[in-house]
Amino acid sequence: MKKHIGLVVKDDDNARQQADRFEHWLVKKGLSVTRRQIGFPAEKRSEGSRKRSPKSLFCIFVLGGDGTFLSAVRWIGDQQTPIIGVKFGEVGFLAETTEDRLCEVAEAILKDQFTTRPQMRLQIQVLRKGEEIARESAFNDVVINKGALARLARIRTHIDGQFLTDYRADGLIVATPTGSTAYSLAAGGPIIHPSVPGILITPICPFTLTNRPLMVPDAATIKIQLAEDTSDIMLTCDGQVGLKIDGRDTVIIGKSPSPVQMITLPDQNYFDVLKAKLKWSGSRV
Known part of the structure; x- marks a missing residue:
């Protein structure tokens, strides 16, 4: 054949x-x-x-x-x-x-x-009031970004069910090691060798200067929610597909099995x- x-x-x-x-x-x-x-x-x-x-x-x-x-x-x-x-x-x-x-x-x-x-690539699930409205994958990164005229986004972040912080920033990048040399690098994140098992979280222009890039284990589940009054926010996967999200939504990100x-x-x-x-x-x- x-x-x-x-x-x-x-x-x-x-x-x-x-x-x-x-x-x-x-x-x-x-x-x-x-x-x-x-x-x-x-x-x-x-x-x-x-x-x-x-x-x-x-x-x-x-x-x-x-x-x-x-x-x-x-x-x-x-x-x-x-x-x-x-x-x-x-x-x-x-x-x-x-x-x-x-x-x-x-x-x-x-x-x-x-x-x-x-x-590795990431698996992304978006829930709106508990119901799934989108399921995507990303090889480089997932980006949550505010519009040009929007105020700072407040992005509540949990790791494996434990509260991490409220990022007040222009946005947040969740990247694979492969994606660490893409948008995350431009936002001040570190370079991670593709063979290193982990997920990189990089804030974009954070209001609090102590909010630094963070690497978590690749087995971790990251849950992201926006403040209720947050508007004009877009979630994009690898810069290929995008979805508008707001305070009603919960974004769950983890390692893809594929x-x-x-x-x-x-x-x-x-x-x-x-x-x-x-x-x-x-x-x-």
Whole structure:
């Protein structure tokens, strides 16, 4: 039985042209290809955008940046299909290889010469007066953010049923270790290695300066509620889907039982990507 390959492509001329050549290369090898084009801005919540990737996929190649990769992860859903990011231009945190090595890397993957590393994602449940109104997942982060003209949000936070604090801030980021290099990093959060088991909570511009980023165990359940008079607040998952929430809602966040199966290559090193992306320099002592 021939292998079935998934191809997720950024809506960009260079990525499309490379995808055309790569798809032709795969078909010549006798493989079947399912291709998905990702537009910008990110897809809005709709029935069409909820369609999942075929269960028969052997693996998925993502041609584009980190945003395209996050869209591909949403397309996979809970399925454990191996996935690899192929970055165009600058090095991306979620990319495992670059476009100039695409066919070389694909050749090894098609011969089963690869390993996968499970990386956690978050499961998010939104309850309104006790009834579920949304259930989502996030690979990078969940962000609760106020509108441009809204007052500071008051975000009551519990960890495993125990009250933590009322964050008075522009918002709150709940991130996976993978997502620690995304919005959380810009908000002053630490960088967490993807293999470290934990969930990162980072306030956005907190009114109380002693509210610092906090890492909790990955087994923890985080419950978030807004003050009753809080308005103009949006909850977003990976910057892909959003939902307006208010004081009637309870947001429950925990580790998803379905990790993302990242394809890893023996010559790729996380710290090399980190140094390149953050432009760290200096020589060894």
